[in-house]
Amino acid sequence: MKRSERVSAIVKILSDSPNQSYSLGTFCQMFGAAKSSISEDLQAARNLLEKMELGYIETTSGAGGGVRFIPSISDKVFLELQMDLCEKLKEPARQLAGGFLYTSDIMFNARLMKKVAHAFARKFQDTGADYVVTIETKGIAVATMVSDLLNIPLVVIRRESKISEGSTVSINYFSGSSDRVQKMSIAKRAVEPGSRALIIDDFMRAGGSVKGIADILTEFDVEIVGTGLIIVTTEPERKTIPEYSALLYLAGIDPEKKELKVFPNIQFF
Amino acid sequence: MKRSERVSAIVKILSDSPNQSYSLGTFCQMFGAAKSSISEDLQAARNLLEKMELGYIETTSGAGGGVRFIPSISDKVFLELQMDLCEKLKEPARQLAGGFLYTSDIMFNARLMKKVAHAFARKFQDTGADYVVTIETKGIAVATMVSDLLNIPLVVIRRESKISEGSTVSINYFSGSSDRVQKMSIAKRAVEPGSRALIIDDFMRAGGSVKGIADILTEFDVEIVGTGLIIVTTEPERKTIPEYSALLYLAGIDPEKKELKVFPNIQFF
Numbered sequence: 001m002k003r004s005e006r007v008s009a010i011v012k013i014l015s016d017s018p019n020q021s022y023s024l025g026t027f028c029q030m031f032g033a034a035k036s037s038i039s040e041d042l043q044a045a046r047n048l049l050e051k052m053e054l055g056y057i058e059t060t061s062g063a064g065g066g067v068r069f070i071p072s073i074s075d076k077v078f079l080e081l082q083m084d085l086c087e088k089l090k091e092p093a094r095q096l097a098g099g100f101l102y103t104s105d106i107m108f109n110a111r112l113m114k115k116v117a118h119a120f121a122r123k124f125q126d127t128g129a130d131y132v133v134t135i136e137t138k139g140i141a142v143a144t145m146v147s148d149l150l151n152i153p154l155v156v157i158r159r160e161s162k163i164s165e166g167s168t169v170s171i172n173y174f175s176g177s178s179d180r181v182q183k184m185s186i187a188k189r190a191v192e193p194g195s196r197a198l199i200i201d202d203f204m205r206a207g208g209s210v211k212g213i214a215d216i217l218t219e220f221d222v223e224i225v226g227t228g229l230i231i232v233t234t235e236p237e238r239k240t241i242p243e244y245s246a247l248l249y250l251a252g253i254d255p256e257k258k259e260l261k262v263f264p265n266i267q268f269f
Numbered sequence: 270m271k272r273s274e275r276v277s278a279i280v281k282i283l284s285d286s287p288n289q290s291y292s293l294g295t296f297c298q299m300f301g302a303a304k305s306s307i308s309e310d311l312q313a314a315r316n317l318l319e320k321m322e323l324g325y326i327e328t329t330s331g332a333g334g335g336v337r338f339i340p341s342i343s344d345k346v347f348l349e350l351q352m353d354l355c356e357k358l359k360e361p362a363r364q365l366a367g368g369f370l371y372t373s374d375i376m377f378n379a380r381l382m383k384k385v386a387h388a389f390a391r392k393f394q395d396t397g398a399d400y401v402v403t404i405e406t407k408g409i410a411v412a413t414m415v416s417d418l419l420n421i422p423l424v425v426i427r428r429e430s431k432i433s434e435g436s437t438v439s440i441n442y443f444s445g446s447s448d449r450v451q452k453m454s455i456a457k458r459a460v461e462p463g464s465r466a467l468i469i470d471d472f473m474r475a476g477g478s479v480k481g482i483a484d485i486l487t488e489f490d491v492e493i494v495g496t497g498l499i500i501v502t503t504e505p506e507r508k509t510i511p512e513y514s515a516l517l518y519l520a521g522i523d524p525e526k527k528e529l530k531v532f533p534n535i536q537f538f
Contacts, residue, residue: 003273004272004273004313005276005313005317005320007273007274007276007277008273008276008277008280008313008314008317009317009321011277011280011281012280012281012284012317012318012323015281016284016452017284017380020380044273044274044277045277046378047274048274048277048278048281051270051274051283052278052281052283058358080510093458096432096433098432100432100433101433102433102434102435102437102456102458103433104433104434104456104459105422105427105459107460108416108422108423108425109422109423110413110414110417110423111286111417111420111469113413114417115443136405136406137405137406137409137425137427139408140409140410140413141409141413144377144379144409144410144413144414145379145413146381147379148379148383151380153374153377153378154377154378154379154410155377156373156377156406158406163365163367163369163447164365164369164370164371164372165371166365166369166371168300169497178432187360187371187373189371189374190373190374197521203406205487207323217332
């Protein structure tokens, strides 16, 4: 392979497997090239990705060292993403009876959720999270993408305990959104005591279900190192969890214009 | 940007958004280069991706024409993936009481599901599907990845009708796995009458839930153009749906060795 081909190949391989470490030797063998050549290729790949504001190639030296791609998103693209999401959410046809909002098509828009996941990955890259944790159902697509970008497992908390989950731990919690007590259940084998979790979900009102996730993880002595949400309502102001990062804030519906009041969190990062 | 940088950038941009069409003009503007140069860059990018067996760059001419990346997976990597999945599934600790198998960590392993999704994308690329459809919960990660690779929306059928789904259509179906009648529900606005759906799910025994998905989609006059499953049991031999593509076949547990009998479908493609 020629130099230009090697650089493209390295960009492709590293960015297809974000946060996965490759030794220099892997590339030397792959391309039949000397370490010095591969180092120059990596420098070219690094420069390009930084110029495009798509992320970083990080090199760690020593035994077990290697190179890995750390995905990111530029401030500009992030703001465009926030505005795009606000626009979509404001579409009048999304407003359902009872003040509910139809968001399933957005939350299961894989391409869009991949972008959102880049924002969460940038935000939570250095938290040392061992898992991404979400609760079924609408946060699963974005949580899957975050899990891929950070290269850590995804744990999905279920609403009911399933036989196929093996032995489980369940809790009941009060959900303000549905105004009733709900159940959540996690497979015992899904998490390791003493590990760290990053919670990702699509929507939060008072925080009942996120608090439930935190509570159930506490049973396993798991530390919450971050909580990322796509939409958080401004009311109630007081949430049941102390810290979280919202992409967007939702302030209800303007009673005159019937327009949704939703705006970007400009302090996300 | 230099030629080598442009080629890497094009590889990155196209493969980050598979099946999304870009006009030549977009790249000309982005890099401040002439059409003839960009055409050469694209040829270099095309050669590289084909050499790496990662997919194809397709050019369509005429108004609305452009270039797009069609992701694929080589026969060799696909076979390795199948063997890897079989190995993982054979781990003795997965065997639960009642003949159930713990697979949640596999089905929510985003990196692994991205690979599986490449196999489904290769298989179903030319079906003309308008949506990927799955039913909650364990197929959502792989379905999300397929939806991203084919650049079509994902529709997730729910077990219960939720207020936030708006007006829904529900059916009851018999699930052999749980040996009881279950319900599934789809938002009316989620699918367009007369469109085409690709069903993706993690597991099929007799086919009750996949048949349910097909039935509920038929209510909307939606045609099923493909059905992809990760694991299909060999028993019962007669399934309730006529056609499907399984990555792996599961033939139960060897009563002597206590080992799971699972093997790759060598006729997948």
